Structures are given as structure tokens and as C-alpha cells.
Amino acid sequence: MNVQHFDGIHFMMPTPFAADGSVDTTSISRLVEAAASGGCTGVVTLGVMGEAHRLSDYERAPIIEAVVEACNGRLTVTVGVSGQSGSQAADRVQEAQDIGASAVMASPPTLAKPNDTAVYSYYRTIDEATEIPIVVQDLPEQTGVHMSPEFIARLSSELEHARFLKLEDPPTPPKVTTVLRATRGHMGIFGGLGGAFLFEELWRGAIGTMTGFAYPEALVKIYSQFAAGDIEGARQTFYGWLPLIRYENTAGLGLSIRKHIMAKRGMLDSPAVRPPSPAIDAIGVDELEDILNAMSPFIESELAETSAAA
Numbered sequence: 001m002n003v004q005h006f007d008g009i010h011f012m013m014p015t016p017f018a019a020d021g022s023v024d025t026t027s028i029s030r031l032v033e034a035a036a037s038g039g040c041t042g043v044v045t046l047g048v049m050g051e052a053h054r055l056s057d058y059e060r061a062p063i064i065e066a067v068v069e070a071c072n073g074r075l076t077v078t079v080g081v082s083g084q085s086g087s088q089a090a091d092r093v094q095e096a097q098d099i100g101a102s103a104v105m106a107s108p109p110t111l112a113k114p115n116d117t118a119v120y121s122y123y124r125t126i127d128e129a130t131e132i133p134i135v136v137q138d139l140p141e142q143t144g145v146h147m148s149p150e151f152i153a154r155l156s157s158e159l160e161h162a163r164f165l166k167l168e169d170p171p172t173p174p175k176v177t178t179v180l181r182a183t184r185g186h187m188g189i190f191g192g193l194g195g196a197f198l199f200e201e202l203w204r205g206a207i208g209t210m211t212g213f214a215y216p217e218a219l220v221k222i223y224s225q226f227a228a229g230d231i232e233g234a235r236q237t238f239y240g241w242l243p244l245i246r247y248e249n250t251a252g253l254g255l256s257i258r259k260h261i262m263a264k265r266g267m268l269d270s271p272a273v274r275p276p277s278p279a280i281d282a283i284g285v286d287e288l289e290d291i292l293n294a295m296s297p298f299i300e301s302e303l304a305e306t307s308a309a310a
Contacts, residue, residue, distance in 0.1 A: 010078060043076070111144070149182040173200040176201050247287070
């Protein structure tokens with residue numbers, strides 16, 4: 001069964017790797033449980049956070065199957081299908097649909113000379129292949145493709161399944177406003193980028209975020225407070241978590257930092273990333289421990305409150 005409610009927090013899942021570099025599907029159920037128990041709306045697999053570009057095609061299906069099975073209809077499952085051609089992405093769409101995905105997510109292909117015609121054709125091919133919603137991923141830092149609010153509005157109005165946007169084109173808060181205006185509010189916008197601007201994105205009209213912060217329940221609390229009208233409570237919760245959100249967003253090392261925290265929380269057996277993804281060094285681990293120790297009273301209080309409310 002596919003869950004069709006999308007507003008809220010979607011946990012961007014890392015792909016677990018064993019120390020020898022092989023995919024560790026046994027940890028997937030724990031990642032899903034962390035998202036479910038934390039109150040997330042859904043999970044996202046095989047995105048940039050999931051090191052999809054480091055995986056072979058034959059490794060994809062077992063991961064999707066494990067995620068869908070662990071969610072068991074409780075959470076939406078959005079599957080990254082980005083490719084270097086519309087045909088490749090369409091094949092990945094079909095695979096995700098057949099296994100039971102709720103939605104697919106696609107960023108533009110990398111292009112030597114990015115242009116709207118080529119990017120539109122790519123998304124049109126994906127739209128023709130899918131029967132489930134498309135999350136358009138706006139991630140120019142990775143793709144080199146800059147999509148204007150007007151182009152995004154064209155995707156939204158002309159492609160039946162382009163219903164959501166994962167907005168990661170900083171500064172994100174102003175673009176939330178311009179995209180909502182351009183699409184006349186018909187496209188649901190999710191933030192990303194580690195949740196660094198979650199409060200401001202919600203203030204501007206985002207319907208949630210899709211990100212891999214290692215404490216997804218914290219983002220759920222911020223979203224829930226905001227949705228309930230407790231704006232000041234959401235602000236203070238957000239500010240309380242910002243030191244860790246900031247460090248997790250360390251350029252190039254954010255994934256490794258997150259995996260270290262998740263392993264520490266028991267969500268992963270190993271914090272391993274797949275080379276050439278960079279890993280934090282021993283001093284970085286000490287820095288992370290220092291932040292976690294300094295924030296320990298706050299984190300323990302927040303988690304106790306979350307547990308009591310569950």
C-alpha cells in the first residue's frame with residue numbers, strides 16, 4: 001500500500017555499507033524505524049545522501065525492496081531515479097514503481113551546456129514513464145543546472161506528475177516564495193540542505209523538508225509546532241538544534257558526519273561511506289563528540305520529550 005499524504009518531514013536515508021564496502025541491507029529496517037518512531041511522513045532512498053551515484057544498477061533493487069518492506073505502508077517511499085538520460089531515468093522509474101514506491105525523485109542530468117529544452121525533455125520522458133508523483137530536485141551545486149521559478153512552473157503545469165519540488169538552490173527561502181508565486185501554489189515545496197533553513201522555509205510556505213539530519217524527530221517537532229501555530233516554539237526548537245545542524249552541513253563531509261551520529265545512535269552498524277566519498281578524520285570525530293557532549297543536556301531533554309509524546 002502506498003501512503004499518499006506527503007506534507008511533513010521525509011528522512012533522507014543513507015545507504016548503509018559494511019566495513020568492506022558492500023551494501024548492508026540489514027541496517028535499513030533500523031533506519032526506517034527511526035523515521036517511523038520519530039513521526040516522519042516518509043523516507044527517501046537512493047538520493048545524493050544515499051550515495052546513489054556510487055551504486056551499481058544491480059544494487060538498487062535490493063535496497064528499494066528492503067525499504068518498501070520495512071515501511072510496510074506506514075511511510076511514503078520516495079526513490080531517487082536521477083540519470084544521465086531520460087531513458088535511463090525512465091527505466092529506474094519503472095523499477096521503483098514495480099517494487100512499490102510512492103513517488104520518484106529526479107534531479108536534472110549534468111550537461112556541458114545546460115538548457116531548458118534538454119532539461120524539459122528529460123523530465124517529460126520521466127513523466128511519461130511514471131504513474132506516481134515526481135519530486136523535481138533543484139540541486140544546482142551537484143548538477144550545474146539552474147532552474148528558474150518560471151521553468152519549474154512550466155514543469156508543474158505541463159507535466160501531470162511533477163507535483164513536488166525539493167528545493168536546494170540557496171538561498172532557499174526567497175526561492176520558496178518565487179516558486180510558489182510562479183506555480184500559483186500548485187506545487188508542494190520541500191526544503192533540504194540538512195534542514196539549515198527549515199524554519200524560514202516553513203515561514204515562506206514550504207510543506208516540509210526532505211533531508212538526512214541524524215535526529216529526524218527533531219525536524220518533526222519543529223514542523224509539528226509550526227503546523228499547530230506554535231511559531232515561537234518552532235523557532236526555539238530550531239535554534240536549539242542549529243549547532244549540530246551547522247556541523248552536519250560541513251561541505252563534503254556532511255554524509256560521513258551523519259553516518260557517525262547514526263552509528264552512535266544504533267541506526268547503522270558502520271559509519272562507512274563508499275570511496276571516493278570523503279570520510280571525516282580522527283580530529284573530525286573528536287570535534288563531533290565535543291559538539292554532542294556540549295549539547296547533551298538539550299538533546300537528552302528533547303528526546304525524552306519526544307518519547308513521552310509518542
